[in-house]
Amino acid sequence: MSIDTTNVDSLTHVKPEEINKLKRSVFNKHKSILSVRHELANLAVIGKYDENDFYATLSLDGDSQEIRDVISVLEKRFNAASDLEALLSRKSRLVKLKNKPNYKLTRIQEEALDDVMTKISEASKVLSSLPDAGCTEEEWKELDVKRIGKPPRALEQDLIREKLDMDNALGELNRIEIHLGMQPSNISSLSKEESTFSLNAGRRSLPPSVQEVEDLDQEYRRIQGLYRQDEAKPESAFVSGKVGRKSKSKQERLEAYQDRLDSLNNEIAKKEAGLKGVDLIERKKKVIEREKRYAKSESRKADYNRFTHIAKSLKELQMSMQDELNSGSMNENEVHDYTISALNSIMEGDLFERKVIESQPNNSLDEQANIDDIMSKVLSAMDI
Structure with a gap:
């Protein structure tokens, strides 16, 4: 605000x-x-x-x-x-x-x-x-x-x-x-x-498929935090002098955390692979927004600027793809294919290179003109 x-x-x-x-x-x-x-x-x-x-x-x-x-x-x-x-x-x-x-x-x-x-x-x-x-x-x-x-x-x-x-x-x-x-x-x-x-907040809820991945990601970060806390402690901190069930050693606790992290990582990758089009962009936006916050809190200015630019690009891409879906100019499969190419370009820094679009097979002249129009709007919105 x-x-x-x-x-x-x-x-x-x-x-x-x-x-x-x-x-x-x-x-x-x-x-x-x-x-x-x-x-x-x-x-x-x-x-x-x-x-x-x-x-x-x-x-x-x-x-x-x-x-x-x-x-x-x-x-x-x-x-x-x-x-x-x-x-x-x-x-x-x-x-x-x-x-x-x-x-x-x-x-x-x-x-x-x-x-x-x-x-x-x-x-x-x-x-x-x-x-x-x-x-x-x-x-x-x-x-x-x-x-x-x-x-x-x-x-x-x-x-x-x-x-x-x-x-x-x-x-x-x-x-x-x-x-x-x-x-x-x-x-x-x-x-x-x-x-x-x-x-009156008006905040849009995340799509269920994206929320599911975000919940898994949140649990991953929580376990990762516990792992780092225990990793910084000496072995003696895990030895209890109290009578009762034997406490896990430092190594046992870290291994248990790592097993859980590996399992969560696999679940996240599997769920993320099933995201399509605008939902996939939404997930990428959430990840980049977190990276942007971390970079700011850790005073990594170059990374913060890079993530800020990526976040802006993702927002504009999502809005454009949603407009195309709403207008019926592109179907879900076309939006997803375009999204994959666009995301690769954004992450690599080569924002929406024309060759990526033109290399797609079986596009009629009308379809190509439509894609060129989308591209022009997105690039214009991002001051490229």
Whole structure:
């Protein structure tokens, strides 16, 4: 959502659907926060995770020394994550200044950047040295865990980032509402009117065949995340001192994850092979959109620009193919054949080379003219 909240004229002409879009954005971020809290509560095996009142869970779990010891670790982890995220934010601001065209950091700014980099390293070590969520200090000492490699980003960091994003989005929404003489929204009011702005969302559902592949892909990414988390831990982290069923070793867990990943990969490939025409484009769009987000979050500018261009091309191709289907100018098989050629061109960077189209056999002059017309519209839309 891009509304210039510093421009009075821009605010005055904000449409109701734009406000609803902002409300959805805020509320979706709120749901993401609840999801991370739920995941942390599950990891810690407590009834409620609330970074604003860690001891609120005592009303659900009962008050015991063990629960208090677990809560103490959770509180330390969140505070350490907050310190680390504050330093990372400061680093980000300084790096943006450094990368600004025709701008050179002052000596004080250079020293500040060096200082914050050192502090980030120290803060990261503090966070990674703390027990995992759900463990007490005493249990952690018994396990004698030694971290190996760069630790994955902590869930507490995700929680802090989601909260910051939501606060920024809510602030933008409130500025618009106040300017228009409306009552400023909050999470409580948005919860009550969720059905209103959700119903007006107008977001098209994915075709069932594409949704099936996306669900498998989501499960693949989840298992992949678990694999990487366990891979970064030492063998000692998988040895339980508690009585009961023997825990799986690190190697056994990784092998089980890999078996599941291989199985999911085969299922995804099989389902993807069955997608046709516009559904196949939709699937490619979802994949590229994720790659684009990853590239942006990891500051891979060249990759981000490339994926942005591909995403735009896919969107234009999908719209054109859907128009041809709706008008009856091409049947599903023709659309699929054209889509395969177009996708290959897009992924290789040779967008819609004419030789790909002209090499197709059995095209009548009318059919070829129709394809040339499609090609012209797609290329024009993409400024090629």
